[in-house]
Amino acid sequence: MKRLLLSLFLWLPIYAHAALNVFACEPEWGALAREIGGNAVKVYTATTALQDPHRIEARPSLIAQMRRADLVVCSGADLEAGWLPVLLREAGNARVQPGLPGLFEATRFVALLEKPASLDRSQGDLHAAGNPHIHTDPRNLARVGAALAARMAELDPSSAAVYQARWKDFSTRWDAAIARWQVRAAPLRGLPVAVQHKSFSYLLAWLGMKEVVTLEPKPGVEPSVSHLARVAAQLQATPARAVLRAGYQSPRPANWLAERTGIPALALPYTVGGNDRAQDLFGLFDDTLDQLLKLAP
Amino acid sequence: MLRPALAAAVLAAAFPAYADADLDALRAELKEMKASYEARIQALEARLQKAEDQAADAAAQSETAAQPTPASLASSSFNPDISLILQGRYANLDDIEHRHISGFVPAGHDHGAERGFSLDHTELVMSASIDPYFHGYFNLALLDDEVEIEEAWFQTSSLGNGLSAKAGRFLSGIGYQNEHHPHAWDFADNNLMYRALFGEAYGNDGVQLKWVAPTELFMELGAEAGRGANFPGTDRNANGVGSYALFGHLGGDVGASHSWRTGVSYLHAKASDRDGELEDINDVEAETLFSGTSKAWMADIVWKWAPNGNAREQNFTFAAEYFHRTEEGSLLCEDNTAAGGACTDREDAYRSRQSGFYAQGVYQFMPRWRTGYRYDWLDSGSVDLGANGAFLPVTDFNPTRHSLMLDFSPSEFSRLRLQYSKDKSMENLSENQWFLQYIHSLGAHGAHKF
Numbered sequence: 001m002k003r004l005l006l007s008l009f010l011w012l013p014i015y016a017h018a019a020l021n022v023f024a025c026e027p028e029w030g031a032l033a034r035e036i037g038g039n040a041v042k043v044y045t046a047t048t049a050l051q052d053p054h055r056i057e058a059r060p061s062l063i064a065q066m067r068r069a070d071l072v073v074c075s076g077a078d079l080e081a082g083w084l085p086v087l088l089r090e091a092g093n094a095r096v097q098p099g100l101p102g103l104f105e106a107t108r109f110v111a112l113l114e115k116p117a118s119l120d121r122s123q124g125d126l127h128a129a130g131n132p133h134i135h136t137d138p139r140n141l142a143r144v145g146a147a148l149a150a151r152m153a154e155l156d157p158s159s160a161a162v163y164q165a166r167w168k169d170f171s172t173r174w175d176a177a178i179a180r181w182q183v184r185a186a187p188l189r190g191l192p193v194a195v196q197h198k199s200f201s202y203l204l205a206w207l208g209m210k211e212v213v214t215l216e217p218k219p220g221v222e223p224s225v226s227h228l229a230r231v232a233a234q235l236q237a238t239p240a241r242a243v244l245r246a247g248y249q250s251p252r253p254a255n256w257l258a259e260r261t262g263i264p265a266l267a268l269p270y271t272v273g274g275n276d277r278a279q280d281l282f283g284l285f286d287d288t289l290d291q292l293l294k295l296a297p
Numbered sequence: 298m299l300r301p302a303l304a305a306a307v308l309a310a311a312f313p314a315y316a317d318a319d320l321d322a323l324r325a326e327l328k329e330m331k332a333s334y335e336a337r338i339q340a341l342e343a344r345l346q347k348a349e350d351q352a353a354d355a356a357a358q359s360e361t362a363a364q365p366t367p368a369s370l371a372s373s374s375f376n377p378d379i380s381l382i383l384q385g386r387y388a389n390l391d392d393i394e395h396r397h398i399s400g401f402v403p404a405g406h407d408h409g410a411e412r413g414f415s416l417d418h419t420e421l422v423m424s425a426s427i428d429p430y431f432h433g434y435f436n437l438a439l440l441d442d443e444v445e446i447e448e449a450w451f452q453t454s455s456l457g458n459g460l461s462a463k464a465g466r467f468l469s470g471i472g473y474q475n476e477h478h479p480h481a482w483d484f485a486d487n488n489l490m491y492r493a494l495f496g497e498a499y500g501n502d503g504v505q506l507k508w509v510a511p512t513e514l515f516m517e518l519g520a521e522a523g524r525g526a527n528f529p530g531t532d533r534n535a536n537g538v539g540s541y542a543l544f545g546h547l548g549g550d551v552g553a554s555h556s557w558r559t560g561v562s563y564l565h566a567k568a569s570d571r572d573g574e575l576e577d578i579n580d581v582e583a584e585t586l587f588s589g590t591s592k593a594w595m596a597d598i599v600w601k602w603a604p605n606g607n608a609r610e611q612n613f614t615f616a617a618e619y620f621h622r623t624e625e626g627s628l629l630c631e632d633n634t635a636a637g638g639a640c641t642d643r644e645d646a647y648r649s650r651q652s653g654f655y656a657q658g659v660y661q662f663m664p665r666w667r668t669g670y671r672y673d674w675l676d677s678g679s680v681d682l683g684a685n686g687a688f689l690p691v692t693d694f695n696p697t698r699h700s701l702m703l704d705f706s707p708s709e710f711s712r713l714r715l716q717y718s719k720d721k722s723m724e725n726l727s728e729n730q731w732f733l734q735y736i737h738s739l740g741a742h743g744a745h746k747f
Contacts, residue, residue, distance in 0.1 A: 050605040059556045060515030060548025094457030
């Protein structure tokens with residue numbers, strides 16, 4: 001009965017006013033906005049799980065979508081520095097300019113890891129503010145979600161009740177899921193792994209796993225064969241249980257290493273849409289944990 | 298004090314069975330202690346984890362409290378983004394005294410082609426938000442004995458409704474390549490079409506108004522008006538508008554892997570005593586002065602492919618542009634009889650209709666490596682010199698060029714390029730050109746347009 005009332009309530013706004021147009025830079029934020037907004041929002045996701053969020057072309061289709069956005073939800077911390085500023089300038093949309101509530105930067109709402117001590121390009125493609133891949137820790141999604149629900153309510157007061165109700169419902173289910181995942185993930189504590197790019201730092205920190213080596217010699221720099229040979233030697237001394245990579249990253253370095261060292265290469269979904277099972281935020285972490293638990297002793 | 302311990306030792310020696318029982322008790326006690334400590338350590342760990350989580354939450358909250366609205370996504374400091382582009386090359390070229398494109402009047406702003414090692418433009422770029430209402434951009438090209446302000450403009454960011462206005466000195470929005478600075482070109486030199494039309498690119502001092510339609514299909518309309526001092530116009534001592542331009546673009550995606558943009562542009566410029574150097578029928582250099590109007594139509598298309606839209610591994614870009622230019626007015630061929638030339642300071646009607654295109658494909662076949670091919674073709678069309686036709690030759694030669702390049706980019710900020718061109722842009726000449734080029738960008742290098 002409660003659910004029926006809620007769903008009736010959720011259907012109402014469609015007839016009351018136009019939906020809030022949300023432009024999500026990455027799939028995880030698109031999924032989060034959909035969870036909070038339901039039918040009261042229209043979400044456009046600018047990138048897919050198979051695309052490298054660092055390197056997106058400022059395509060005309062993205063400018064056209066940016067033009068119509070009421071709210072832009074991005075990771076921030078320079079992750080989109082190569083394309084978002086162009087979209088913001090070219091679209092002529094005054095609602096979503098820097099400094100306005102229409103531009104929501106998720107990394108503002110969590111404490112970032114791996115803030116570089118010094119900034120020099122010789123150290124690779126550094127993010128001055130810290131590692132921007134925050135969504136791989138589900139607790140960060142809860143923090144960002146609370147702020148996002150408040151922001152959506154601020155921009156679209158007529159649906160504020162919907163956003164708050166849906167957020168409450170989601171966060172209850174989400175907190176329960178986090179507790180469940182943490183219990184399941186207990187055997188992963190202390191498990192050593194190698195990563196291709198520092199995409200999973202928050203996930204590993206959450207689960208207490210150990211990152212023993214990164215395949216990229218410097219952030220954003222493609223690993224050469226000679227560098228991979230050094231990594232292989234390092235892995236002889238400090239073994240890892242798997243090499244983790246995101247779906248959009250090239251399988252070659254991890255596979256090369258797998259062949260040499262016998263350490264299995266694991267393609268984690270990384271974000272929503274990263275594989276068949278990761279079709280929503282719950283599926284994303286269910287699948288990630290299932291894959292990781294296969295490594296546990 | 299010692300006695301009980303001593304007694305125990307003696308007893309232990311005397312009655313081993315009793316000692317064993319005592320040891321078992323001790324072991325059990327130890328085990329219990331260990332278990333209890335482990336439990337306490339676990340409890341402490343849990344509390345620590347909880348405290349860490351709370352600290353992280355608190356940190357995040359304090360951050361949000363400190364910054365209730367997000368600051369700029371593009372840059373996190375108040376300083377403008379500054380970048381410096383270093384560009385240089387080695388060119389292996391024939392020794393040609395007066396490089397030109399046969400059948401076309403030379404456009405201004407051509408830095409020529411130096412042989413051997415040389416430095417290209419060194420570009421200094423600064424940009425930042427001025428305040429919540431404007432964005433500013435500045436691009437300085439540094440050359441020996443020459444500093445040139447390529448762009449210096451501000452653009453509105455708060456008009457909304459898809460509108461944005463720009464004013465100052467800027468590269469015109471016409472065509473496709475026009476807004477790209479040389480460091481963003483896909484080849485070591487300019488295509489023949491832009492060389493014939495503008496020298497390098499069309500820049501103007503003036504205003505631009507752009508509007509993006511609220512549709513899913515990208516639709517953009519733009520209009521510009523300005524001083525019109527650059528080729529094909531000339532600087533003039535006058536109020537009002539010297540040149541204006543109109544352009545429209547359409548664009549979109551086809552599936553996840555393909556994206557495109559196409560456009561039509563029109564440029565109208567006025568020239569007054571525009572200087573040009575041509576060889577007359579006696580092969581003597583003659584100075585010509587053109588006054589009149591220059592109208593150019595341009596059409597462009599760009600098609601980009603990347604598997605699943607992920608350009609990191611492989612991608613392909615095709616770009617082609619076409620132009621048709623009409624110039625009408627009068628031409629004065631200055632007297633060069635003293636040097637053996639044919640011209641006698643005569644001014645008469647002039648009318649030319651010329652066209653051309655370039656088409657290029659650039660393929661990134663593996664990370665960091667790209668190869669590309671470009672074809673240039675110009676039609677010198679019809680040139681009606683009136684009475685000056687008696688002194689100046691008219692050609693029906695069609696300049697062409699094939700270019701092949703290979704470039705390697707160790708990172709997004711550095712690039713090395715090798716290029717070979719078979720250049721037939723001058724009548725009766727077929728030149729093999731080799732270029733070895735580097736392009737490096739220091740500092741906060743801004744994002745590139747599509």
